[in-house]
Amino acid sequence: MEDILKLVYELNRSIITAQNFLDIERKIAKILSKKITFEWMEIWIIKEDEVSVYGKEKHVPLADTPVEYLIKTASIFYENDLSKEQRFKIDKRFFEEGARSVIYVPLLFERKVFGIWVIVSNNPDAYSEEDKEFLKLIASQISAPLKTFLLYEERKKELKLLRTTNKLAKIVLSDVDINLIFKEFAKELKKYIPFERLSIGIVEGENIRYVAVSEVIKTGRFEGTRIPLKYTASSWVIENKKTLIRKDLTKEKKFLLEEKKVTQGIRSTLHVPLIYKGKVFGTINFSSIKTNAYEKREKMIVENLVSQISAILAISYLYSPFYNHLTEVYNRRYFDERLDEELKYKERFGGNFCVCLCDLDNFKKFNDFYGHLEGDNCLKEIAQIMKKTMRKTDLICRYGGDEFAIIMINTYLDEAITAVNRLKSAVEEKLKDKKITISIGISCYPQDGSTRTEILDKADKRLLEAKKIKNAVVYKD
Numbered sequence: 001m002e003d004i005l006k007l008v009y010e011l012n013r014s015i016i017t018a019q020n021f022l023d024i025e026r027k028i029a030k031i032l033s034k035k036i037t038f039e040w041m042e043i044w045i046i047k048e049d050e051v052s053v054y055g056k057e058k059h060v061p062l063a064d065t066p067v068e069y070l071i072k073t074a075s076i077f078y079e080n081d082l083s084k085e086q087r088f089k090i091d092k093r094f095f096e097e098g099a100r101s102v103i104y105v106p107l108l109f110e111r112k113v114f115g116i117w118v119i120v121s122n123n124p125d126a127y128s129e130e131d132k133e134f135l136k137l138i139a140s141q142i143s144a145p146l147k148t149f150l151l152y153e154e155r156k157k158e159l160k161l162l163r164t165t166n167k168l169a170k171i172v173l174s175d176v177d178i179n180l181i182f183k184e185f186a187k188e189l190k191k192y193i194p195f196e197r198l199s200i201g202i203v204e205g206e207n208i209r210y211v212a213v214s215e216v217i218k219t220g221r222f223e224g225t226r227i228p229l230k231y232t233a234s235s236w237v238i239e240n241k242k243t244l245i246r247k248d249l250t251k252e253k254k255f256l257l258e259e260k261k262v263t264q265g266i267r268s269t270l271h272v273p274l275i276y277k278g279k280v281f282g283t284i285n286f287s288s289i290k291t292n293a294y295e296k297r298e299k300m301i302v303e304n305l306v307s308q309i310s311a312i313l314a315i316s317y318l319y320s321p322f323y324n325h326l327t328e329v330y331n332r333r334y335f336d337e338r339l340d341e342e343l344k345y346k347e348r349f350g351g352n353f354c355v356c357l358c359d360l361d362n363f364k365k366f367n368d369f370y371g372h373l374e375g376d377n378c379l380k381e382i383a384q385i386m387k388k389t390m391r392k393t394d395l396i397c398r399y400g401g402d403e404f405a406i407i408m409i410n411t412y413l414d415e416a417i418t419a420v421n422r423l424k425s426a427v428e429e430k431l432k433d434k435k436i437t438i439s440i441g442i443s444c445y446p447q448d449g450s451t452r453t454e455i456l457d458k459a460d461k462r463l464l465e466a467k468k469i470k471n472a473v474v475y476k477d
Contacts, residue, residue, distance in 0.1 A: 024149065028142070036131055037121065039099070043107070044116040045150065046071070047296075051116065059295070064089035070106045071113045076132050077104040081124040094120060101126035105139045109147035186214035189305075193298050196266070197287040200313070201234055203280070204328060205384055208234050211282075226392040231256040234283040237271045241280055243299055244271045248291040261287065270294040272302045276314035324398040326376055327383035335397035335405050339452050342407060346445055353409050354416035354444045357459040358386075358423075360402040361437040361470045367402075378434060382427065389426045390419060413444050413475060420473050428471060437471035439463060 044051040107115040201208040270286040324331040367375035399405040441463030448458040462474040
């Protein structure tokens, strides 16, 4: 008895002085080996519908183990010869690794099983009744300090997580426009969440527009890209207002775009809703080349972060000084800033882009006759037609009144003509009952100018010529 008390003292002292849980396991194994022969041991922690090997990236469904039995009975479960009988899926793995005897010892705290002590021998019938009683006694002595250690570790993790999310939230809050700080945000977030691609998508009618993208995998999906919402996992998230984890896209194909993701090497994804005033206005999306990259831990981290930054993102993209709330497209201020940025970029690296100024024909008559409310509804409809008809990379803005402007990045004149003629036809068809059409003037960089003033003057003059004709596109003098 004195020997057992000495062992218990050593075990408890080891737990108290341990640096981490793996250190605890090593010390328990060393002390236990003085009394019992075994090849290896593990301590499993029960977490809802699975068990995890603490300190290791190993998770096993409860149904694959005898854990459910131990939870109900709080009794030791002993499999004395795996070569004769394998009752659980995990037995097959143990047997393939050379195990013949496995003994499962419940760890209890406040009369509830919180963990399982697994002891494995490569010999059949390795443990006697005396060994089982000894293990039961040892488990009763080490359970409380083990649970205390786990609670302490969880509190440390929670504190670290709180500090991390606060730091990330401060990065976002430091600037209304997340595009300016997204690289820093992504770099910091990657310390805690694995991903090869990170994006923030904002809902625009039936589409989702990616306002920020950070990726290792080159997919062609970049800032400004718009995709039909129904093809994406975000559609489910928005409808259900819940986080969606996809653990293996090769086995769980559900959305049309996931087939493309698989060909790009993506295997698992995490999608978390951005909610403001009870409404989902977008999603934050993580993609990994590894299966099962996202579990409850990652879900908790991102949901905690999103709860802090959703409001500022909503203000940034739904109520920002760059956004026209009536038509749900960008405003003149944003148009001017993006045009200046594009001019600087092209001046340095070369390339082409086009600017289109658009004005509605007969809108004043319609507005005067039907009233401003119907006039506003008409402008909303025009904006939606433009977003659906123009390309995903085209930047659409409300220029003022019933005028709209479009920046067509990396676009030649012939491509611009094709795109705006498609827009002109769509407006004519969809608004024929209102007798409203659209006139468009196009200018291109560098042939029509190298400054904002030159580019806009050319487009404006051509728009005036188009307005004389009505329902026309003018692209040369």
